[in-house]
Amino acid sequence: MTGTISDLVSEAASDTEVAGIEARTPLELFWRRLRDDRVSMAALVFIVLLVLLAIAAPLVVKLVGARPPNQQGTQYLDAFGTPTGPTSKNIFGVDELGRDVFSRVLYGARVSLEVAVVATGIAVVIGVVVGMIAGFFRGWVDTALSRIMDVVLAFPILLLAIGLASACSLGRGCLGGLIKPGLPVLILVIALASWPYIGRIIRGQVLSLREKEFIEASRSLGASNTRIIFREVLPNLVAPIIVYTTLVLPTNVLFEAALSFLGVGVQPPTSSWGQMIASAVPIFDSAWWYMVFPGVALVLTVLAFNLVGDGLQDALNPRSDR
Amino acid sequence: MRIPRALPAALAVGATALAVAACGSGGGSSSSGGGSTSSSSGAAPAFSGANIAVSQGQKKGGTLNLISAEGWEHLDPGQSYFQIDYNVVYATQRPLYGYMPDNGKKVVPDLAAGPPTISKDAKTVTVKIRPNVKWSPPLNRTVTSDDVKYAFERDFNPNVPNAYASSYYPIVGADKSKGGPISGISTPDKTTIVFHLKTAFGGTFAQSLTLPGSAAVPRQVAASMDKKNPTAYDSTPTKQAFDGPYMIQSYNAGRSITLVRNPNWNASTDFRPAYADKIVWKAGADANVAARQTLASPDLLMMDTPPAPTLKTAYQSKRKQLSVAPLGDYYATLNTQTPPFNNVNLRRAAVAAADRQAYLLARGGKLVGVVATHFLGPTDAAFSAAGGNNGFGFDFLKNPNGDMAVATKYMKAAGYPSGKYTGKQSVLIVGSNADPGPKEMQIVQAGLQKLGFKTQIKAVPQQTMYSKFCGYVKAKVQVCPTAGWIPDFSDAYAYLFVPFSGKAIIPVNNSNWAVLNDPKINAAMDQAAAVTDPAARIKAWANVDKMITSTAPAIPEIWATNALLKGTTVKGTLDTWNDDWDLSFSSPQ
Numbered sequence: 001m002t003g004t005i006s007d008l009v010s011e012a013a014s015d016t017e018v019a020g021i022e023a024r025t026p027l028e029l030f031w032r033r034l035r036d037d038r039v040s041m042a043a044l045v046f047i048v049l050l051v052l053l054a055i056a057a058p059l060v061v062k063l064v065g066a067r068p069p070n071q072q073g074t075q076y077l078d079a080f081g082t083p084t085g086p087t088s089k090n091i092f093g094v095d096e097l098g099r100d101v102f103s104r105v106l107y108g109a110r111v112s113l114e115v116a117v118v119a120t121g122i123a124v125v126i127g128v129v130v131g132m133i134a135g136f137f138r139g140w141v142d143t144a145l146s147r148i149m150d151v152v153l154a155f156p157i158l159l160l161a162i163g164l165a166s167a168c169s170l171g172r173g174c175l176g177g178l179i180k181p182g183l184p185v186l187i188l189v190i191a192l193a194s195w196p197y198i199g200r201i202i203r204g205q206v207l208s209l210r211e212k213e214f215i216e217a218s219r220s221l222g223a224s225n226t227r228i229i230f231r232e233v234l235p236n237l238v239a240p241i242i243v244y245t246t247l248v249l250p251t252n253v254l255f256e257a258a259l260s261f262l263g264v265g266v267q268p269p270t271s272s273w274g275q276m277i278a279s280a281v282p283i284f285d286s287a288w289w290y291m292v293f294p295g296v297a298l299v300l301t302v303l304a305f306n307l308v309g310d311g312l313q314d315a316l317n318p319r320s321d322r
Numbered sequence: 323m324r325i326p327r328a329l330p331a332a333l334a335v336g337a338t339a340l341a342v343a344a345c346g347s348g349g350g351s352s353s354s355g356g357g358s359t360s361s362s363s364g365a366a367p368a369f370s371g372a373n374i375a376v377s378q379g380q381k382k383g384g385t386l387n388l389i390s391a392e393g394w395e396h397l398d399p400g401q402s403y404f405q406i407d408y409n410v411v412y413a414t415q416r417p418l419y420g421y422m423p424d425n426g427k428k429v430v431p432d433l434a435a436g437p438p439t440i441s442k443d444a445k446t447v448t449v450k451i452r453p454n455v456k457w458s459p460p461l462n463r464t465v466t467s468d469d470v471k472y473a474f475e476r477d478f479n480p481n482v483p484n485a486y487a488s489s490y491y492p493i494v495g496a497d498k499s500k501g502g503p504i505s506g507i508s509t510p511d512k513t514t515i516v517f518h519l520k521t522a523f524g525g526t527f528a529q530s531l532t533l534p535g536s537a538a539v540p541r542q543v544a545a546s547m548d549k550k551n552p553t554a555y556d557s558t559p560t561k562q563a564f565d566g567p568y569m570i571q572s573y574n575a576g577r578s579i580t581l582v583r584n585p586n587w588n589a590s591t592d593f594r595p596a597y598a599d600k601i602v603w604k605a606g607a608d609a610n611v612a613a614r615q616t617l618a619s620p621d622l623l624m625m626d627t628p629p630a631p632t633l634k635t636a637y638q639s640k641r642k643q644l645s646v647a648p649l650g651d652y653y654a655t656l657n658t659q660t661p662p663f664n665n666v667n668l669r670r671a672a673v674a675a676a677d678r679q680a681y682l683l684a685r686g687g688k689l690v691g692v693v694a695t696h697f698l699g700p701t702d703a704a705f706s707a708a709g710g711n712n713g714f715g716f717d718f719l720k721n722p723n724g725d726m727a728v729a730t731k732y733m734k735a736a737g738y739p740s741g742k743y744t745g746k747q748s749v750l751i752v753g754s755n756a757d758p759g760p761k762e763m764q765i766v767q768a769g770l771q772k773l774g775f776k777t778q779i780k781a782v783p784q785q786t787m788y789s790k791f792c793g794y795v796k797a798k799v800q801v802c803p804t805a806g807w808i809p810d811f812s813d814a815y816a817y818l819f820v821p822f823s824g825k826a827i828i829p830v831n832n833s834n835w836a837v838l839n840d841p842k843i844n845a846a847m848d849q850a851a852a853v854t855d856p857a858a859r860i861k862a863w864a865n866v867d868k869m870i871t872s873t874a875p876a877i878p879e880i881w882a883t884n885a886l887l888k889g890t891t892v893k894g895t896l897d898t899w900n901d902d903w904d905l906s907f908s909s910p911q
Binding site: 074 | 757
């Protein structure tokens with residue numbers, strides 16, 4: 001029985017002379033397109049490596065023979081208190097307290113990635129939910145939610161972030177201990193600042209999707225709103241969600257660095273790239289390594305995420321011109 | 323008790339660095355005075371009536387140009403309490419006494435005609451003022467003892483918030499006067515003023531007359547302004563009456579100030595040479611830019627401490643443009659009234675675990691001073707009696723890099739047999755957010771974490787640190803690592819009383835950051851303040867220092883010095899008492 005069917009299929013194939021062309025799922029198509037984009041692949045490899053290095057930071061530090069990131073050492077400062085440069089003991093040099101810059105950059109990657117990933121995750125969830133509700137139900141719901149997004153987008157978010165971060169940076173934090181000082185404040189602020197970008201895009205997508213024939217077909221078959229939202233609309237939003245997530249991520253890496261640079265980010269002695277760059281500014285003349293290494297790490301990370309984001313967009317949406 | 327500015331790593335200098343100033347000053351600036359510790363053996367006032375000018379070939383005339391990052395806070399002599407402000411106030415006003423720039427220990431009469439007369443019971447101090455000092459136009463009249471009397475009355479006026487009057491002026495009836503007449507001050511004639519004190523405080527009181535709070539202020543000019551709160555005498559400094567060599571011609575708060583000669587000033591009545599005809603001071607510059615500009619210019623004087631990197635450059639290649647003056651001490655206070663550091667052994671353990679060398683390097687290393695081992699600094703007469711650089715030999719202060727074995731010993735003594743803190747109390751560390759504050763907070767944090775303490779860091783602006791945290795007793799901040807102290811005048815009382823006596827604790831703007839209130843230490847300070855014999859006084863204060871150091875209310879960080887930059891040809895004279903360029907002794911050429 002099976003034999004006849006496959007015979008029929010192959011006959012049909014040879015009949016129409018499309019032999020050699022296999023049916024490909026959208027995922028396969030996407031992967032092929034992405035694989036051909038060498039720049040994006042290189043960036044992706046960099047990101048994977050970075051994530052692995054960040055997760056295995058304590059191990060890597062041990063393997064390299066560097067000191068733990070918070071260990072101070074006056075012996076690595078000169079008589080004027082100026083840090084000494086790269087040596088075999090401190091391959092990236094030391095900072096103003098004699099701490100090893102290599103292990104601090106490595107541990108800084110942990111902070112950057114953790115904050116960026118978690119904050120972006122929260123922002124995406126909020127953005128998708130709000131965007132879908134606004135776009136799907138339209139009317140006054142849409143008006144209200146869209147105005148809220150407008151307000152958040154119009155807000156001087158950096159100033160709000162500085163204020164909120166310093167207000168919540170002491171003792172048990174704010175909102176009765178809900179937002180604890182340090183990382184949680186940072187994550188909250190960044191998530192708060194970035195969800196409307198996702199929300200707006202999702203809303204626009206949903207607005208056009210809900211008018212499509214397959215939604216109307218589903219509705220005429222008597223599907224409920226919940227079913228339409230989760231079974232029909234959401235799967236069609238996967239592509240934009242992935243693309244915009246990868247584009248918001250690097251922005252949030254930068255945002256974290258900016259907040260840390262301004263001194264409202266992670267609490268010392270935890271290292272963060274922005275904080276390192278900030279403390280390196282006054283001594284750049286005499287200790288270039290202190291700014292260059294975290295700076296390069298930051299640039300490469302942001303660049304890699306942006307390239308991957310672009311690559312994903314091209315691969316998922318091949319219509320756009322390169 | 324002026325609080326040092328938190329500036330980008332002051333280059334502090336110990337005995338070695340004084341050589342820098344000495345050899346670097348050439349014919350230009352005066353050598354720094356910190357090296358002359360041995361010259362003054364007595365702690366009691368060493369008064370001299372001589373009008374000596376510090377001469378390095380300065381010439382009269384020209385315009386002196388100054389630059390600074392920081393601006394002015396209070397130019398009212400009654401409120402002025404800040405290095406930057408003192409520069410202007412001491413050039414425009416005349417307190418009863420002052421210091422020659424090259425000797426921060428030797429008191430010289432300024433408005434006073436000679437040394438004060440202190441009664442045997444040390445409760446009455448009589449000062450004769452010069453009969454021929456005149457106020458600037460438009461007042462144009464002679465300065466009288468009533469002007470001095472009014473100055474003291476307004477020091478106690480709530481509209482003229484004075485930071486030290488209550489500490490140094492225990493005049494009979496002053497605390498209730500609120501700006502009105504004070505019963506303990508009398509003026510028998512136009513050139514005599516008599517102070518009646520509540521306690522035998524005469525010796526110390528006489529020393530404190532070098533502060534600008536004793537500078538005469540004419541009632542007819544200031545009285546109406548002083549009715550405002552705060553007084554307009556401070557906000558409109560150009561309207562003040564001046565008896566110093568200069569008058570304030572124009573003032574732009576935080577930006578610029580111009581001083582011109584006071585036409586009524588008579589050089590024969592003053593020890594200041596007042597070389598320049600005009601002084602133009604621009605503030606609000608970026609510290610790095612100002613420092614580079616000064617190094618490249620012929621005639622600029624930079625009034626702030628330059629950032630450490632510039633200072634290092636100056637030391638390496640432009641040493642002649644670098645001068646150094648002793649400053650005061652920096653220490654990390656441990657709150658003695660709040661757990662966990664209400665336990666003396668935990669405090670000693672914290673001191674023992676501290677890497678004090680790291681504090682020195684954080685401020686600029688080799689050129690910024692020496693690691694401190696106790697609280698009386700090298701500028702004080704009692705310094706050698708207090709063990710000098712080596713201190714009293716307490717084991718918790720022996721190793722400048724910290725000693726974990728000693729720390730563990732004290733942790734055990736405090737009831738933590740593992741040598742680690744196991745209590746629940748977390749430690750709040752508050753410091754200045756300006757360099758080197760964050761570094762110092764992390765250094766103290768690293769030491770405490772080694773002992774098992776859970777710590778939290780809060781970086782705030784320097785002003786907020788004093789007003790809302792470290793100087794606000796109710797805030798109960800456990801550790802203040804960026805605190806510092808410069809004595810108000812050359813006496814151990816000014817060095818130790820306000821920061822460490824329980825009697826000096828006030829709820830707001832408190833400067834006893836460790837909230838140390840030990841009855842024995844309080845009593846010892848009171849007794850030492852009453853001693854008039856110089857040798858006995860030195861011994862008494864050295865003993866007070868020993869008692870304080872033993873209870874470990876703070877981690878002594880460094881005995882600091884202030885390094886300053888000048889242009890290539892300007893003849894800057896460093897005032898070793900105010901630790902800054904002296905406007906009246908510097909000349910543009």
